[in-house]
Amino acid sequence: MILIGHRGLAGLAPENTPASFRTAAAHGLSMVEFDVRLSRDGVPLVFHDDTLERTTTGAGPVADHHWAAIAGLDAGSWFAPAFAAEKVPSLEQVLRLCLELGLAVNMEIKPDPGRETATAEAALALALGLWPDGAPPPVVSSFHSACLEAARRAAPHWPRGLLAERLPADWLGQARRLDASALHLDHRFLEAGQVANARAAGLAVRTYTVNDPVRAALLREWGVAAIFSDYPHSS
Numbered sequence: 001m002i003l004i005g006h007r008g009l010a011g012l013a014p015e016n017t018p019a020s021f022r023t024a025a026a027h028g029l030s031m032v033e034f035d036v037r038l039s040r041d042g043v044p045l046v047f048h049d050d051t052l053e054r055t056t057t058g059a060g061p062v063a064d065h066h067w068a069a070i071a072g073l074d075a076g077s078w079f080a081p082a083f084a085a086e087k088v089p090s091l092e093q094v095l096r097l098c099l100e101l102g103l104a105v106n107m108e109i110k111p112d113p114g115r116e117t118a119t120a121e122a123a124l125a126l127a128l129g130l131w132p133d134g135a136p137p138p139v140v141s142s143f144h145s146a147c148l149e150a151a152r153r154a155a156p157h158w159p160r161g162l163l164a165e166r167l168p169a170d171w172l173g174q175a176r177r178l179d180a181s182a183l184h185l186d187h188r189f190l191e192a193g194q195v196a197n198a199r200a201a202g203l204a205v206r207t208y209t210v211n212d213p214v215r216a217a218l219l220r221e222w223g224v225a226a227i228f229s230d231y232p233h234s235s
Helices: 018-026 067-071 091-101 116-130 145-154 171-178 192-200 213-222
Strands: 002-006 031-038 044-046 104-109 139-142 160-164 182-186 204-208 226-229
Touching: 002 018, 018 031, 018 091, 031 091, 031 116, 044 091, 044 116, 091 104, 091 116, 104 116, 104 145, 116 139, 116 145, 139 145, 139 182, 145 160, 145 171, 160 171, 192 204, 192 213, 213 226
Parallel strands: 002 031, 002 226, 031 104, 104 139, 139 160, 160 182, 182 204, 204 226
Antiparallel strands: 031 044
């Protein structure tokens, strides 16, 4: 079972910042997950929330701010004073850093309403231009089918993960329609039989966000392919 660092390694460094990805690599992780959304001027950036307040010195919706303004915010002090120099990174910066660190990538497309296709297309265009042919391609995941459809059109050879809190009733139909190779599900609502059914259908199951080693061990027994975690000891 693979341990995927959640938003870099969000338990030990401010999420989705360069420090978080460097921390993940320093703790021996081989893969990280992060969130991609667009600034007002259409720049793909790595940030989870739809507003700036929780993790930066800014305020208001991300989509209302130009990239130049977002790039100047402090994105680390909320976590600890030692991280005051951390900034919100662009997708380009994160992809280049992950390649430098040898980290595999799960890129979650996290659009604002009405920007599902635009966000996916912008993220995939940039990633396709940067990612070396010989490197394992990023996994592209999203809660939004329009994002996965756009990703399939842009990069049909890159793996896609159907992201949901609970296993949808029509999960197999959705996975087939989107040509997804995996289901990404909240571990709190996951059952052993669901994992077995997904695997029988040829789909990997990755589950989030697992910070309890006992729970992680059980998920491994069920055949879960990977867990997303904030802490390296949760595997």
